[in-house]
Amino acid sequence: MITFDHVSKIYPNGVQGLTDINLTIAQGEFVAIIGLSGAGKSTLLRSINKLVPITEGDIRVNERSVTKANKKELRLIRRQIGLISQQFNLVKRSTVQKNVLSGRLGYYSTWKSILGLFTKEDYQQTQTALASVGLSDKLQTRSDQLSGGQQQRVLIARALVQQAPIILADEPVASLDPITTEKVMHDLQQINQTMAKTIVINLHSVPLARTYATRVIALKAGKIVFDGSPEVLTDERLEQIYGKAIFEESGGDL
Amino acid sequence: MMVKDIKKRTWVWCSIFMAFVLLALLTLDYSSLSTFSLTMGQEVIRGLSKPDWSFFYDGSGEDLFSLLLLTLAIACLGTLIAAVLAIPITLISAANLWQSAPWVAKIGKMICNVLRAFPELVYAIIFVKVVGPGPFAGVMAIGVHQIGMLGKLFTEEMEAMNDHLIEEAQAVGANFWQTMFFVRVPYLAPIYSSFALNHFEIAVRSAATLGLVGAGGIGAPLIFAIQTRTWSKVSIILLGVVVTVFLLDQLTGIIRKKLR
Amino acid sequence: MKLRDTVHFHLYKHLLLLIFLLLCFQSSVWITGADFTKIWTNSNQMTAFFARFLHPDVRYIPKLLLPLLKTLQMSFLGTIIGVAMALPFSLLATTVFTENRWLSIVIRFILGLIRTVPNLLLAALFVAIVGIGEATGVLTIAVFTFGMVSQLMFQAIETIDQAPIEAAAAVGANKWQITIYAILPQVMGQFASYTFYAFEVNVRASTVLGYVGAGGIGVILNASLALMNYERVSIIILLILITVAVVDFCSERVRRAFL
Secondary structure (H helix, E strand, O other), rough: OOEEEEEEEEEEEEEEEEEEEEEEEEOOOOOOOOOOOOOOHHHHHHHHHOOOOOOEEEEOOOOEOOOOOOOHHHHHHHEEEEEEEOOOOOOOOOHHHHHHHHHHHHOHHHHHHHHHOHHHHHHHHHHHHHHHHHHHHHHOOHHHOHHHHHHHHHHHHHHHHHHOOEEEOOOOOOOHHHHHHHHHHHHHHHHHHHOOOOOEEEEOOHHHHHHHHHHEEEEEEEEEEEEEHHHOOOOHHHHHHHHOOHHHHHOOOO | OHHHOOOHHHHHHHHHHHHHHHHHHHHHHHHHHHHOOOOHHHHHHHHHHOOOHHHOOOOOOOHHHHHHEEEEEHHHHHHHHHHHOOOOOOOHHOOHOOOOOOHHHHHHHHHHHHHOOOOOHHHHHHHHHHHOOHHHHHHHHHHHHHHHHHHHHHHHHHHOOOOOHHHHHOOOOOHHHHHHHHHHHHHHHHEEEEEHHHHHHHHHHHHHHHHHOOOOOHHHHEEEHHHHHHHHHHHHHHHHHHHHHHHHHHHHHHHHHHHH | OHHOOOHHHHHHHHHHHHHHHHHHHHHHHHHOEEEHHHHOOOOHHHHHHHHHHHOOOHHHHHHHHHHHHHHHHHHHHHHHHHHHHHHHHHHHHHHHOOOHHHHHHHHHHHHHHHHHHHHHHHHHHHHHHHHOOOHHHHHHHHHHHHHHHHHHHHHHHOOOHHHHHHHHHHHOOOHHHHHHHHHHHHHHHHHHHHHHHHHHHHHHHHHHHHOOOOHHHHHHHHHHHOOOOOOHHHHHHHHHHHHHHHHHHHHHHHHHHOO
């Protein structure tokens, strides 16, 4: 469960990133966050695991405060949260296997992980996770030899292996072609439905949000302007909130 | 590039520049050239074109082959030591590793700059006095100088690393050393090796000259041959050095391509 | 579970590399007769040495200013001459300018030869041929710069955009016109940059060239060292360091102003 309690973020240069966000996300929800560029989607998402520190308020993950956590506590909280980013953040020269296993780093002591002493279960998990995203044959391939879509699926596999109950995805399909986008969104939906993991995903495409999410949150200039099920988010409602701009940003595929 | 279009300001600067050049040319001490004569030049060329092949290998340990090997060994050992020691220096010089205490990184960088500033010759002279003449002094001289040079290069690469990757690893719970070994090391290892190889080549050239001050290698016999005007010996030594460096160049080029 | 299936996939390769490096280390130690313990045992010598070193003889500074100036003059002239020769040669060496591949290969070979010889040895060579003095230093620096800058320029010319060249050729320009209008404008910026770089390298190098008699402050450095006058040596080195830093700084300023 993720709770935002009167959360605000002001950047050092004075720009207001988030304004008085109050939000509760229960375990098992598939939440899509939409909004124009610069609305604060990334800020919101990345404040959940404190990649972006907030200036006011409190964020709690499963009753533990992220805002007040010290380094050790933060590490414990973070290993319970998976992250999939837009820019395929794989270590290019490492193999797919090593990249996927790195999701478990939070569960290992420094020495063991440096010496590469991962448990047999984790190796099994890696194989299973890669199979479920359809990349079993790429186990020992160097990561930079994969296509964009494949790299993104490796990140999903990593989130799976991490066995985190919460997965954050920051515009994971923004630079993918339509077919791969469908595949990735479908994989995420499967994970949400079969493993009851909470998925919080930033999307710039409203149709995708409508198709896959159980709950849509719309941000505008750092404030929540809509929070509800996708059925309630009609085109008229959208235009009310954003004006015509939202249709242009969605690439005209509404 | 019509002459008329060139701005007046450019003309002014150009003329000042040319004035400097002229001044420099006129005030130079040309006395050395008076000792040069055409016959001497011919003698040099004649001598240089007859390399003394007997010097190449005579099993005495003082021949060209052994000395070239010695020079390579000096460069190799010096670069190895420097490459290994440059890593801890990099760890304390990289600003992005010390965001909570930036003064540490400044000190680290200062150490590198100081080590880099002295020419290797000066280090060689110092070490000859400390550990005695011979190849070891050359090793230490090259080693110490290269720590500074490699340290600076390593630090620049470390600081240029995209922090996003590190952030992502930390986001799922990796601690400092884990990010070091899982993210930074795989990225930096080929780059560092490439630098080290490049500097090995540079070190070979330095090692050849350090013999001048008694730090071992091919430098001493070469200088001696030059000063005694034994041109045939000079030519064979120069030939040896050129061929060695050329082969080394090719070899390291191949290895560096494979590192990419 | 086999090793092959784990992250230690490349363990064997890494181990082999490590062993190879250790072999290099050991054999180098053996060949050079390196004895690292000597550093500790002779550390008292080093401290004595440093004690003298840390008391630079500041009274000697006035006598050093002229040689320093001469050193800078040497580097300046040598750089200019070397660079002036480098540009035509690098043009000749590229296949962009010369259609004849063989000429390009021959020139690159000669340049490679020049670049291989360390510049201190070049200096010693020229001193023996031409004689002691500053002019020899200028000659050495000119030749060394010529080798270094030609290589850099050659690489720059080879990587320029072909489009302007094709465009110029298409409207009927001859080789010279193509060079001036299509090639040179693209590489002038880099050329200037390399000139500054060469000057900075040469200032550092010229300080020691005097060691073999090629003029400048290196001559005094040599003399002071021979006389074991370390206080003087230390002030000379200090001045050299300051000069190099000042030159680097000015060079940076001028670069930013003009490029």
